[in-house]
Structure formats: structure tokens, C-alpha cells
Amino acid sequence: MSENSETRNSSKDKRADRDVLAELIKRAGRREEPPREAYERVFAVAEEALARKREQRRARGRRLSLALAAGVVAVVVAGALWQTVYMQDPGDLRIDRVAGIAEWRAGTESEWETLRAGTDRLPPVGELRTGSGSGLSVRLAEDISLRLSADTRVAIRPEAEVVLDGGKVYIDAGLNPRTGVRLVTEAGTATDIGTQFEVRYVDGDYRLRVREGRVNLATPEDTLSSVAGEQLQIDQSGAVARSRVASDDPEWAWAEELAPVPDFDGRRLSELLAWIERETGREVIYEEPMLELKAEQTILRGTVRNLTPLQTLDILLVTTDLRYEFADDGKILIYAKRRT
Amino acid sequence: MAQTTHIDLQTARNILAGDDATFRELFDRFFPRLYRFAKVRLDGDHDAACDVVQQTFCKAIDNLDSYRGEAALYTWFCQICRNTLIDYCRARNRRMQQFVLLEDNEPVRAILETLAGPAVDQPETQTWRSDVGRLVQATVDALPTHYGDVLEWKYVDGLTVKEIASRLSIGTKAAESLLTRARAGFRDALGEMLDSTDDLTPPSVT
Numbered sequence: 001m002s003e004n005s006e007t008r009n010s011s012k013d014k015r016a017d018r019d020v021l022a023e024l025i026k027r028a029g030r031r032e033e034p035p036r037e038a039y040e041r042v043f044a045v046a047e048e049a050l051a052r053k054r055e056q057r058r059a060r061g062r063r064l065s066l067a068l069a070a071g072v073v074a075v076v077v078a079g080a081l082w083q084t085v086y087m088q089d090p091g092d093l094r095i096d097r098v099a100g101i102a103e104w105r106a107g108t109e110s111e112w113e114t115l116r117a118g119t120d121r122l123p124p125v126g127e128l129r130t131g132s133g134s135g136l137s138v139r140l141a142e143d144i145s146l147r148l149s150a151d152t153r154v155a156i157r158p159e160a161e162v163v164l165d166g167g168k169v170y171i172d173a174g175l176n177p178r179t180g181v182r183l184v185t186e187a188g189t190a191t192d193i194g195t196q197f198e199v200r201y202v203d204g205d206y207r208l209r210v211r212e213g214r215v216n217l218a219t220p221e222d223t224l225s226s227v228a229g230e231q232l233q234i235d236q237s238g239a240v241a242r243s244r245v246a247s248d249d250p251e252w253a254w255a256e257e258l259a260p261v262p263d264f265d266g267r268r269l270s271e272l273l274a275w276i277e278r279e280t281g282r283e284v285i286y287e288e289p290m291l292e293l294k295a296e297q298t299i300l301r302g303t304v305r306n307l308t309p310l311q312t313l314d315i316l317l318v319t320t321d322l323r324y325e326f327a328d329d330g331k332i333l334i335y336a337k338r339r340t
Numbered sequence: 341m342a343q344t345t346h347i348d349l350q351t352a353r354n355i356l357a358g359d360d361a362t363f364r365e366l367f368d369r370f371f372p373r374l375y376r377f378a379k380v381r382l383d384g385d386h387d388a389a390c391d392v393v394q395q396t397f398c399k400a401i402d403n404l405d406s407y408r409g410e411a412a413l414y415t416w417f418c419q420i421c422r423n424t425l426i427d428y429c430r431a432r433n434r435r436m437q438q439f440v441l442l443e444d445n446e447p448v449r450a451i452l453e454t455l456a457g458p459a460v461d462q463p464e465t466q467t468w469r470s471d472v473g474r475l476v477q478a479t480v481d482a483l484p485t486h487y488g489d490v491l492e493w494k495y496v497d498g499l500t501v502k503e504i505a506s507r508l509s510i511g512t513k514a515a516e517s518l519l520t521r522a523r524a525g526f527r528d529a530l531g532e533m534l535d536s537t538d539d540l541t542p543p544s545v546t
Contacts, residue, residue: 038386054358303406307403310426
């Protein structure tokens with residue numbers, strides 16, 4: 001074929017190709033524009049979120065300046081000066097996440113105060129409550145995670161005792177066995193050993209679900225024990241019913257959404273995956289054995305906050321050569337980025 | 341191994357540093373696209389789409405200082421939106437529209453093979469419009485700034501290059517160049533998604 005023919009064919013091909021693209025776009029039609037009122041409404045909320053974010057960053061900067069000037073505060077520098085650590089009572093209650101409306105008061109004689117963004121510490125004893133559609137995640141002493149669902153009220157007592165007045169709470173007492181949390185209700189007191197469990201107490205009906213470990217429940221009539229995968233219900237008449245609840249049941253989703261996210265910057269991917277297993281109740285498996293080693297060797301970069309465990313996994317995993325998907329049985333399958 | 345950093349990293353930093361104009365511009369660009377992204381996956385539910393996109397913006401803003409520029413900022417927002425959709429649907433025992441299947445190679449290839457077949461009126465069917473049309477629109481949405489707009493103005497609204505240039509307050513040559521780049525970008529993006537650029541011909545174009 002002559003050069004001129006090749007050039008003509010090439011130009012013809014280009015025009016044809018352009019015609020095809022034009023036809024595709026034309027036939028797909030105009031993209032829908034959202035209504036103006038939706039735009040304005042969402043923009044207002046986003047603008048407010050941005051203002052809060054900027055204020056948090058300024059406040060962090062001010063605290064750091066004060067700390068350096070005073071010279072009496074221990075500052076931990078983690079590569080990018082992410083956090084400032086104050087010398088404080090290790091028994092303080094730490095606020096991990098607030099979703100919606102959450103309030104605190106020192107005692108029944110005090111006024112309720114709304115927990116605002118940026119509040120990260122409270123005294124170790126007091127009362128907490130959440131509003132409708134809200135949630136709260138706090139850290140008790142010894143790293144015990146206490147999460148409150150909507151319309152829930154608790155009192156925090158010394159030595160890791162929590163009194164549930166009404167609503168639903170989730171407790172993750174961590175990986176190591178300990179003498180643990182005492183969760184007190186009028187129906188009974190649950191004591192855990194190295195456990196994840198949930199208690200719902202509403203209008204005299206009591207429900208305990210154990211995700212991991214074992215919980216002993218002392219009622220006025222009896223002492224009951226419940227193990228991982230078990231649900232135990234006690235109605236107002238005192239009748240006890242047991243049933244099963246899987247560790248990855250969607251019923252646990254509300255607690256996952258309030259999970260405090262550790263700082264994984266500079267930590268191994270395998271640590272992130274272990275945390276994911278713990279928070280989602282789903283086992284992590286690998287397409288090939290080598291990938292488990294790769295997870296052990298891969299160091300993560302980046303810090304995320306206020307995301308759910310799977311959102312965190314999405315954001316941080318994209319910085320690596322690994323990806324994930326859900327297997328048919330709900331397990332999390334890790335595979336290499338380029339799959340054929 | 342050196343890692344390239346996306347230009348959007350500076351955009352994110354500027355926004356956090358107080359640049360309201362840049363934030364407004366980003367919102368203008370991202371909101372309609374994320375709205376469409378969410379709405380098609382929520383069975384056309386406008387209120388739910390607004391809720392999801394609002395949550396997406398709040399989460400993205402809260403984590404904006406962790407954005408490291410490994411991917412485009414819109415891609416990063418989309419990932420957050422996708423996860424927010426999953427959580428939203430799960431919390432309400434709701435099924436997410438399985439639109440994402442179209443982004444796998446095999447089903448899309450099957451659709452295009454059907455389109456390339458002898459049935460001349462297939463492009464006019466509702467199935468073609470709803471399935472491939474959405475894929476095309478999603479590809480247009482995913483393109484960089486102004487690319488999607490100029491393609492729509494040119495091929496849907498029928499604007500001339502001069503009219504497009506006037507809308508963007510640029511010269512005609514610049515508009516032509518932008519249109520060329522937009523077509524190339526669209527072709528590459530769709531081709532990548534389909535794993536083949538040879539099957540793009542609708543039956544009515546020969």
C-alpha cells in the first residue's frame with residue numbers, strides 16, 4: 001500500500017472513530033443535573049464540615065505552639081506531627097467517634113453538655129447519652145471500647161463498670177484476657193473476659209449477643225453463660241431464650257460504624273487486616289500464600305479518621321499492590337492488584 | 341520505587357489552607373457527578389442520593405489531610421461514595437443497584453457484541469439506552485475538568501466549536517484542542533473499561 005493510501009486510510013479511520021464516539025455520546029444523552037435546592041443544601045453542610053475541619057487543624061497547631069513554648073508537655077512526633085499528647089490522667093474517658101447528638105454530664109446534679117467535635121477527653125466517671133439516629137464510641141481505661149447506639153444512656157463508674165439505663169451498647173474488651181468490664185442493668189450484670197459483645201436493654205427486655213469470647217450474666221434468679229456466636233434473651237417474665245448470631249451478621253454493622261480507627265501510618269498491612277477481622281467478624285484469606293507474607297512486609301502510609309473498617313481498608317489498601325473482594329461465604333479475599 | 345503525585349494534591353492542600361474559591365469550584369465539579377453516581381445505584385432515589393453524597397462530602401473533608409495524591413481526587417471521592425453507599429444500603433436493609441456489573445469486561449463486551457449485530461434498531465431500545473447509555477455517561481463523568489462538558493455540548497447539544505469557546509471564554513483553537521483531548525480521553529477511558537476499542541460502533545454507523 002502506498003504512503004498516500006496509508007495516510008488516507010488513517011484519516012478515514014480517525015474520522016470513523018470520531019463518528020463512533022460522537023454517536024455514542026449523542027445517544028447516551030444529556031447527563032442529569034441535580035436540583036438546585038439539593039446543591040445548596042449539600043453545599044451548606046459540606047461548607048460547615050470544612051469549617052470544622054479547618055478549626056480542628058488550627059486548634060492542633062495552637063496546642064502544639066503552646067506545648068513547645070511551655071516546655072512541660074511531652075510531644076510525640078510521628079513523621080508529620082499528627083498528634084500532640086498531653087500528660088493527663090490515664091483513667092480519663094477518651095472520645096473516639098461522635099455520630100449525631102451525644103451528651104455528657106458529671107452526675108445527676110449536673111447539666112447535660114453536648115459533645116462537640118474536638119472534645120477528646122472526659123473525666124473517668126459520669127453519664128453519657130445519645131440522641132435518635134446517633135451513636136458514640138468511647139475508650140474506657142485499659143483500652144476497652146464502649147459504643148453506644150441511638151437513644152442510649154449509660155453511667156460510667158470506677159473500675160470499668162458501666163450501668164446501662166436503656167438502649168444498646170457494644171463492648172470490645174480487646175484481644176487479651178482481663179478481669180474485664182461489668183455491664184450492669186436492672187435485668188442482670190454481664191461480666192466479660194477478653195470479649196466483644198452487645199447488650200440491649202429496652203422496656204425491661206434484655207438481649208445479650210456475644211461476638212467473641214465468653215460473657216457471664218448474673219441475674220437475680222440465676223447465673224448464665226454465653227459464648228461467641230450466641231444470643232441470649234430474657235423477657236420481663238424472666239424467660240430465657242437462646243439463639244445463634246454469626247460474627248459477620250449485619251446486625252453488628254452499627255457497632256462497626258463507630259469503630260475507633262487506629263493510626264496505621266507506618267504500620268504493617270497485616271495489622272490493618274487483623275483489625276478488620278476483629279471489627280467486621282469476617283475472616284481474611286489470601287488468594288496465594290505469598291500474599292500473606294506480602295501483607296506482613298507492606299508498610300502503610302496515610303491516616304484516616306471517622307471511616308468504617310471497610311472504608312478504611314479501601315482507602316489504605318489502594319496505596320498497596322493488593323486488593324480485596326468478598327468471597328461467597330463472606331470472607332475477605334486478598335488478591336494481587338493485577339488479576340487475569 | 342518513585343511514586344507520582346497527582347496534581348489534585350495541591351488542590352486538597354489549598355482547600356484545607358482556607359481557599360474557599362477552590363472548594364466551591366471542586367464542589368461544583370464533583371457534586372453533580374457524585375449525585376449521578378449515587379442515584380443510579382439507589383434505583384433513582386433522589387433523597388437517598390442526596391443523603392449519601394452529603395455524607396460522602398463530610399467524610400472526604402474530614403479525611404482530606406490524609407489524601408496523598410496517589411489517584412485523582414475525584415477517584416478518591418468516588419471510592420468514599422461507593423463505601424458510603426454500601427453502608428447506607430446495609431443499614432436500611434436495602435439492595436444496591438447492581439450497576440457495577442457493567443464495568444466488568446465480559447458483560448459490557450457482550451452488550452457491544454450484541455450492538456454490533458445485525459439488528460439495526462437495537463440502539464433505539466430502552467435496554468441499550470439504560471445499560472450502555474449509563475456506561476457512556478459514567479465514562480464522561482469520570483473525565484477530567486471540562487472534558488465531559490465539552491463532549492456533551494458538542495454531541496448532545498450540537499454546539500459549534502465557536503460556541504463552546506465562548507462558553508469557556510477561550511479561543512477557538514483552544515476549544516478545538518480541548519475537544520480533541522476530550523475525545524481522546526473519552527476513547528481511552530471507555531476503551532480501557534471495555535478492554536477493546538474495536539467494538540464501539542453502534543449498528544447504525546458504517
